[in-house]
Each structure stands twice: as C-alpha cells, then as structure tokens.
Amino acid sequence: MTKKIDPEAARQHEQYIAHLHENPAIAFHNETRYVIMVISIVCLAWLMGNSLILNFTIICMTDDEHHFTNNTQSASSQIRAGALYHYTNSEKAWLFAAVAIGTIAGTYPVIVLETAMSVRNVFTLFGALSGISTLLVPLSAFIGFWCLFLMRFLQGFALAISYPVLGAIVTNWSSLKQSGMYTAWMSCNLQFGAMFTLPTSGAFCVSSFGWEGVYYVQGTLTLISYLIFYLLFRDSPRIHGFVSAKELKIIEEGKTAIREKKVEPVPYAAIFKSLPIWGVWICCVGATFGYQIFVQYGPIYLNKVLNYEITNTGFMTAFPNLVSCFAKILGGPISDMATCVSAKNRVKIFTIISQGTMALSFVCLALVPPSMVLLAQVAYTAAVAFSGLMWVGPVKSAALVARQHSHFIFAVMSFINSAVILILPPFVNTLAPNNTSQQWAVILYSICGSVVVCTAMFAFVGEAEPAWWTEPDAKHHHAHHRNAVHEQVGSGAPC
Known part of the structure; x- marks a missing residue:
C-alpha cells in the first residue's frame, strides 16, 4: 500500500527542497551526479577487488611446487619472502566458494537494511566490513584455514551490497535520458577492481614485501574511500546540498514516483510474474557464467593452460578489463543517443552483440592450441571485453522496466552472480582437474551453450518500458495501467 503523505508536510518539504537548491555552496558546475558516480565506482571497485585478491595470491602463498614453471625459479625465490601455506584442492575450492557463500548469505540482509536504513549508511557499513576483513587476511591465514575462510566469507557478505546499491544509485542519481551511460559507467567498477588488484597482486608476489602487502594496501585504501563516500554521498539528489535546482x-x-514522493513497497508478486524481468534474470545466468569463469579462474587459465609466467599473468588478466572499460564508456552513450532505434530494440541489440561475441570467443579458445598464445589472448580479451556490454543490455532493461524497484531486481542478480561463483569450483574441478587444454575446452563449450540459450530467452521477452507496477497506486489501478500507453523512453526518432 502506498504510504500517505500529509499535504501540509509535503508543502513544507517542497519549500525546504527549493531553498536547499537555490544557492548550493558547491555545485560542481551542475554535475554533482558525476562526482557521486566517481566515488561510488571507486568504492564498488574495492568491494570487487578485495574479493579477487586471493584468486591470484593463492598461486604464490602456497608451497605447491607445480605453481611455478621451470623458467620462473628466480621469481619463486622472491615469492618465498612471503609466508607459505599448504591447502588441499578441497580447501582451495572452499576458499574460492567462501565469497559466494557470503554474498548469498548477505543478499537478504541487504534488502532488509536498505529499507530500514539509508543506502549511504548501509553501503558504508558493508564497505568497512570489506576493508577490515581484507586487512585481516594475512593474520587469518597464519592462524588457520577456517579463520581465513571466515575472512573470505565476510568479503563476500560485504560484496552482496554491490548490485543493489548500484541499482539504487543509478535510479536516484541518473537522468532517464542518460540511464544507459550512467549504468555502463557505474558498472566499470567490476573492471577497475580487477585492473588494480590482479597486477598489484602479481607485483607483490614477486617483491620482497611478499603477497601479504596487497591485502594491507587494499584494505587501507578501502577504508579511506568509504570515509570519503560517507562525507559526499546522500541517498537522493533532493537532499544533497551540492545539487543545484537546474541539475535537480x-x-x-x-x-x-520521485516527483510525487510516493513511498511504495516492492511489489514482489507482480515482479515474479513479469516475463521481461525473468528474461533479464535468465540472461544474467548465462552472462555471469561467461564472465565469472575468467574473473575467478583467469589467472589459473593463463598460468596453467597458456603457460604465462606469474608476473605476466597479473597484467594479462587485467588488460581485457581495461578494454571492457573502453567498450562500456563508448557503448553507454551510444545506447542512449541512438534514438532512431527504439529503446527495446537497443537493449536487445547490445545484448546479442555482447553475449554473441563472448560465445564465439569461447569457441575460439576451445579450438586454438596453447601454442598459439597471441590468438588465444585476443579471444580471451574479446570474451571479457564484450561481456561488459551486458550492462547496456539486460541490466539497462531491468532499470528501465523496474524503475524505483530496480534495487530488488539487482539484489536477485547479485544472488545469481553468487550462485554461479559457488557452482564454478566443483564445475571446474570436475571437468578440468589437471588444467589441460582439452579439459578446459569442455568447460568453454559448455558455457558457450548456456550463454546462447539464456540470451535467446531475453531476445524474446526483453522490454525497455516501465512496468505497470512502477506507476503510482499501481495496486489499485492494475487494469488501467496494464492497458495504458506508457511513456516511451528514447523510442524511435531520427538519430
């Protein structure tokens, strides 16, 4: 039920809002929304990066001799400046899965806390948890396996906030006309996290500081970034003193819904009956399998299958993420400006380009022998880079269809992401126990098939118009809104 607003209180609130935005102390040239975007990207990047550090340092924090190739003995001696531990294959799988378990465990608390508390407070709280748990990883590894598992679990628990908070920030701070650009650029946090973490981890692994150094650096930077976020961010531009009336x-x-300040509960039943939303979620399953296989196992794939040295592995894993950032930076504005194509067709076209290219790249990787390293690197880069365009495909569709309820859609996407990460370790360990090129070919073909099937589902049911349940008093005017002509966001017009 829609929460009733007292007319006099609403009038006084409007007067306060008008006064607040008349003469802002700092207006950032009417572009405060981009300042919010930048600090949000940085903080989200730390959440992602912190969860990825062990994916690389597991190579150099263990005493397994097979982690090092014959031509990296000098690097191996440097690596041993850091503490070394022994983990069985089962324990390594649990350490990889711990993040996903934590994220799944954190999904429901995030939904509850975002309703009970402000996004600003909840995001800062979860960010502090990620920073502290990252700082404690070296000590936890020294204490024992289960203590290290707990820190990984807490990193994953904190990561559960990333998708919902991204959806909330995009919904509140982006204009409808720039929703594609804002969504795509915000999603660059995934690439920035990997771009900083992986080469930094590689550098510390072969330095005299040891692998522990990367945890201390990133944990400290995480806490500093979230302090800045807390000082700068407000849940809505309406209550931010730096937002001018023009920008608002x-x-x-x-x-x-925002103009009328209606506070509405999430229409769970209507959402779960929505085919366009199910199309987004199903497409997300295939896309997440395609993306996470290289996020979680990229360093191992490059080191074991393509025989990259440890230092090069960090940089070559990060490079595709840099290319993906450029793809998003270009793809976001294009998806907003190409108004000669309807918004519905735009999200479908970008989805097919993104997932289709990724599927073809998997086939190429499966067919190319390890000796053809350059071609394999091109296919690897293309798979990671084009996967980023899903943020102007099904993800943008979710934001346009669900509007003010998009945080819940993103929370389910976060759950899907975590479930996939949880499934990947046993999936990879079963199909590629020895990390041979033939074993990895089976993995790549399997994921390629899932990407194609899931993308086809979205191509049939995907939408880009606000659903009837996003309208004010939708519960009481269900029939009216189902038959109403909705506002066409960026519908067909000359380019």
Whole structure:
C-alpha cells in the first residue's frame, strides 16, 4: 500500500527542497551526479577487488611446487619472502566458494537494511566490513584455514551490497535520458577492481614485501574511500546540498514516483510474474557464467593452460578489463543517443552483440592450441571485453522496466552472480582437474551453450518500458495501467 503523505508536510518539504537548491555552496558546475558516480565506482571497485585478491595470491602463498614453471625459479625465490601455506584442492575450492557463500548469505540482509536504513549508511557499513576483513587476511591465514575462510566469507557478505546499491544509485542519481551511460559507467567498477588488484597482486608476489602487502594496501585504501563516500554521498539528489535546482530538474525529469514522493513497497508478486524481468534474470545466468569463469579462474587459465609466467599473468588478466572499460564508456552513450532505434530494440541489440561475441570467443579458445598464445589472448580479451556490454543490455532493461524497484531486481542478480561463483569450483574441478587444454575446452563449450540459450530467452521477452507496477497506486489501478500507453523512453526518432 502506498504510504500517505500529509499535504501540509509535503508543502513544507517542497519549500525546504527549493531553498536547499537555490544557492548550493558547491555545485560542481551542475554535475554533482558525476562526482557521486566517481566515488561510488571507486568504492564498488574495492568491494570487487578485495574479493579477487586471493584468486591470484593463492598461486604464490602456497608451497605447491607445480605453481611455478621451470623458467620462473628466480621469481619463486622472491615469492618465498612471503609466508607459505599448504591447502588441499578441497580447501582451495572452499576458499574460492567462501565469497559466494557470503554474498548469498548477505543478499537478504541487504534488502532488509536498505529499507530500514539509508543506502549511504548501509553501503558504508558493508564497505568497512570489506576493508577490515581484507586487512585481516594475512593474520587469518597464519592462524588457520577456517579463520581465513571466515575472512573470505565476510568479503563476500560485504560484496552482496554491490548490485543493489548500484541499482539504487543509478535510479536516484541518473537522468532517464542518460540511464544507459550512467549504468555502463557505474558498472566499470567490476573492471577497475580487477585492473588494480590482479597486477598489484602479481607485483607483490614477486617483491620482497611478499603477497601479504596487497591485502594491507587494499584494505587501507578501502577504508579511506568509504570515509570519503560517507562525507559526499546522500541517498537522493533532493537532499544533497551540492545539487543545484537546474541539475535537480535534469535528474528528476520523467521520474513520476520521485516527483510525487510516493513511498511504495516492492511489489514482489507482480515482479515474479513479469516475463521481461525473468528474461533479464535468465540472461544474467548465462552472462555471469561467461564472465565469472575468467574473473575467478583467469589467472589459473593463463598460468596453467597458456603457460604465462606469474608476473605476466597479473597484467594479462587485467588488460581485457581495461578494454571492457573502453567498450562500456563508448557503448553507454551510444545506447542512449541512438534514438532512431527504439529503446527495446537497443537493449536487445547490445545484448546479442555482447553475449554473441563472448560465445564465439569461447569457441575460439576451445579450438586454438596453447601454442598459439597471441590468438588465444585476443579471444580471451574479446570474451571479457564484450561481456561488459551486458550492462547496456539486460541490466539497462531491468532499470528501465523496474524503475524505483530496480534495487530488488539487482539484489536477485547479485544472488545469481553468487550462485554461479559457488557452482564454478566443483564445475571446474570436475571437468578440468589437471588444467589441460582439452579439459578446459569442455568447460568453454559448455558455457558457450548456456550463454546462447539464456540470451535467446531475453531476445524474446526483453522490454525497455516501465512496468505497470512502477506507476503510482499501481495496486489499485492494475487494469488501467496494464492497458495504458506508457511513456516511451528514447523510442524511435531520427538519430
């Protein structure tokens, strides 16, 4: 039920809002929303990066001799400046899975806390948890396996906030006309986290500081970044003193629910009956398998299958993420400006380009022998880079269809992401126990098939118009809104 607003209180609130935005102390040239985007990207990147550190340092923090190739003996001697531990294959699988288990465990608390507390407070709390648990990883590894597992679990628990908070920030701080660009650029946090973490981990692994150094550096930077975020961020531009009246008008144009300040509960039943939303979630399953196989196992694939040295592995794992960032930076604005194509067709086209290229790259990787390293690297880069365009495909569709309820859609996407990460260790260990090229070919073909099937589902049911349950008083005017002509966001017009 829609929460009733007292007319007099609403009038006084509007007067306060108007006064707040008349003469902001700092207006950032009417672009405060981009300042919010930048600090949010940085903080989200630390959440992702912190969860990925062990994916690389597991190579150099263990005493398994097979982690090192014959031509990296000098690097091996440097690596042994850091503490070394022994983990069985089962224990390594649990350490990989711990993040996913934590993220799944954190999904419901995130939904509850975002309702009970502000996004600002919840995001800062989860960010602090990620920073502290990262700082404690070296000590936890020294204490024992289960203590290290707990820190990995807490990193995953903190990561559960990333998708919902991204959806909330995009919904509140982006204008409808720039939703594709804002969503795509915000999602660059995934690449930035990997781009910093993986080469930094590689550098510390072969330095005299040892692998522990990367945990201390990233944990400290995480806490500093979230302090800055807490000082700068507000849940809504309406209550931010740095937002001018001009910028507020740009952000809120077309956002009926925000202008009318209706506080609505999430229509769970309607959402779970929505085919376009199911199309987004199913597409997310295939896309996540395709992306996470290289996020979680990229360093191992490059080191074991393509025989990259440890230092090069860090940089070559990070490079595709840099290319993916450029793809998003270009793809986001294009998805907003290409108004000669309807918004619905735009999200479908970008989805097919993104997932289709990734599927073809998997086939190429499966067919190319390890000796053809350059071609394999091109296919590897293309798979990771084009996967990023899903953020202007099904993810943008979710934001446009669900509007003010998109945080819940993103929370389910976070759950899907975690479930896939949880499934990957036994999946990879079963199909590629020895990490041979033939074993990895089976993995690549399997994921290629899932990507194609899931993308086809979205191509049939994907939408880009606000659903009837996003309208004010939707519960009481169900029939009316089902038959109403919805506002066409960026529908067909000359380019």
